[in-house]
Every structure is written in C-alpha cells, then in structure tokens.
Amino acid sequence: MTQTEVRLEGDSIAELLTRGYEYAYEQGWTDGLPIIPATAEAVKKFVAASGRKANDLIASLPPRKGQATVEAIAVNAVMAGCKAEYMPVVIAAIEGISDPTYPLELMQVTTNPMTPFFLVNGPVRDQLEINYGTGCLGPGWRANSTIGRAVRLALINVGGALPGVYSKTSFGSPLRYSYICAENEAENPWTPFHVDRGFNKDDSVVTAFKASNFCNISGGEGVGPEEILRQIATNMPPMYGGGDGVLLLLGVNHAQSLHEAGLTKRDIQQQLWELARLPISHFAEAFSSTERKAGRGDDTTVWRAAKPEEIYVAVAGGPGPQNVYIGAGTPKSRLVKPA
C-alpha cells in the first residue's frame, strides 16, 4: 500500500468529509461506503493502540503480496470507522486469515464469493462491545460493523482483491462488507468455543472461518431436542463451495433446550451429522461425485460434513427460535494480544 498525503479543503466540515469520501472512492480505496480520513495523527494513534511498532509485519496478503504492516492495517481500520482500541482484534483477525493452511489466496481471486467469518471469544467482547446477543449479525453495532470492514478494506487495498482486476468473483456477496460476531458465552450452557479449541476462558480469541453463506433457520420452538435438531439439519443441506464443514450458531433458546435435554456439544455434532443428509437423486451428478470424493457421500446419500467434528457449534444471538447455519470450515484461532 503506497502512502499518499492528500490535502483537501471545504467550506464546511460536512463538505470536507464528503470530499474526503469522494476522493477515496475515486482512488479505489473504499468498499463503496463512506470512510473516515486516515490522517497521520489518527494512524499514529491506532498504531499506538495496537501495542506494536508501525512497521511490524503482520502478514503478506495475496494476490499482490501486499505487506500488511501494523501501519497499513491502521490506515484501513481508521477508514473503516474502527475505534483505536479495536486494533488488536483486527490484527488477530488478519493473523488468522494469514495462516498458511487458510485458503486466503483462493478466496481473494475465485469466482465464488466465499469470505472470512470471524467469531470473537473472551473478555474483549464486552470490553469493545462486540455484539453477541440480539441482532449480532446485523447492523447497529460499531465494533461488528467496522472490525470486519477493516479486514475487508485491507484485503482490497493491501491484498489487491479488486473485483474485476484480481478478484474474479462473479457476484460478490453482502457478507463481504463485514461478517463477524462474538459468542454469547453467558448464555452458552457448555464451554465457550475458544475453550474447546484449547484456549483459557479468560483469553480473548478471534477465530477466522472460510465462510460461504448465511442461512437463518427459524422454527422448532416448544418441541423436543430431536425436532429442534431435525429442523436445523434439514435446513443445512450439502452445498457447492460450502465444503470443509459447518458453523452452527445455536440460538440461546435452543441451546438451553438441548442442554436441559442432556445433550453435549458432541451429541449435537453427531446427531446433526447423521440427520443432515439427502438422497443422491436430489443432486446433480457432478456435485454428488465431488462430494463422494470428499468423503461426504456414498452411492445412495450425500451428507453435509465429512465427520461430526467438522460441524462447529457456538452459541450466539438473542432470544427466539432462530439459529444460523454458515457453510464454513478451516477455523484458525488467534489470541488477541492486548496493547
């Protein structure tokens, strides 16, 4: 990312902000939405809030091999509308998607609109007000809206994933603006997601998934655990490009009901794995053939995940008979290092 200093003038603050946005848009620095100007002072403040040096290299982002230094990340975080204290989370997210086994280069250039999804755990959720309750995947919360956006801007500006230039994405996706929430640990009757992955409960952790979709699953209120799981399973069909696994964000009501029925997360994974399958006649031959080779089908049936452990279960959202199914896999967890 080349450093450029621009001086703009306006007769009012509103005009100046508009000119800043329009200038950034014309340079191709934005996702299309307005940005906050990344002044030298703001970038310096964000670098300081990261607890690292400006030229510390966090990642080399494909396809352009752009150097995602702390300073370059700070520029994008400012533009995205982050608060300075979000920087450690943004950095952990970029560390996660830069794991050598995370398919970032494919995601940056493919025609499929797959995108990172970030799940945040630990004390940082409350410290930064990262929403994990009602409306956690929707608009209205600054941290949720801007942390994911900062990563996306870095993927565009540092990585070079400009649609039509390096990115071949046929449709793109609204999920590419910001796709992030925290886990509702207080209403999770089991262990938090990051603890399942070997972290301490008091650690703050970002887990990056390769994600392909968003599907809200409604229904299953006031019924037993078998019906809840059947309702979920029949709404998470095998899907092209959704391989690798499933992230199920269980709503708090269903999580409580399943826990009261004595089910563990492992039980839920096993039952969903057994239920989320369809006859091979339901699918195009090319798709079922691919799934068979990937260990997700046989001569009569195609199923959603190769094994129960690839159905990742977390708890999020507010009250209501709702759950969210995300075709997601290759989770990469990174500790959020405080400044």
Add this chain to the structure above:
Amino acid sequence: MIVTDTFSKFARRMSATQDFPYVVIAETPNPIRQLEHDALRARAEAMIQGVIDGLTLPPAEIEKRTAHLVKQLNPQGVPRSSVPV
C-alpha cells in the same frame, strides 16, 4: 500457464504479481466443465503447442510475443465495470 479464455487477463495479472508478466498462456474457450472426455481431450490437444512454446521458447522471444498483452494488463483508473477488464 493454461486457462480458459474468459480468465486470460486475470491469469496474466496474477503471473505479473509473481514478477512474471511475460508468460505464454495457452487458452481454450470457456467453459470446459460440461465437456465429455473426448471433447476435453481435443481441447487439451489443441493447447499443447502453447504449452510447448511456454516451456521451450527463449525468454526474449516470449517477451516479444507477449509485450502487447502486458501493455493492456493494468486498467486505467479504478474499474467498476460489470465487464471484467
């Protein structure tokens, strides 16, 4: 490098990011995933000369043959078109 023609410019840009803009790209019309075995084989055979050229031509000759394509590589301004540039 072998590609379907729709993605030829993307391919050369990607190659350029690795500091190799001057490569021979063997193309075949897009799409290919619906093709039966024999039709796919015929397409592959039609691309073989391009592959051989890429592997055997001197670098100066490859640069000469592809210079006009490299000049078209970077779009002017910020592309926001529904048509891949």
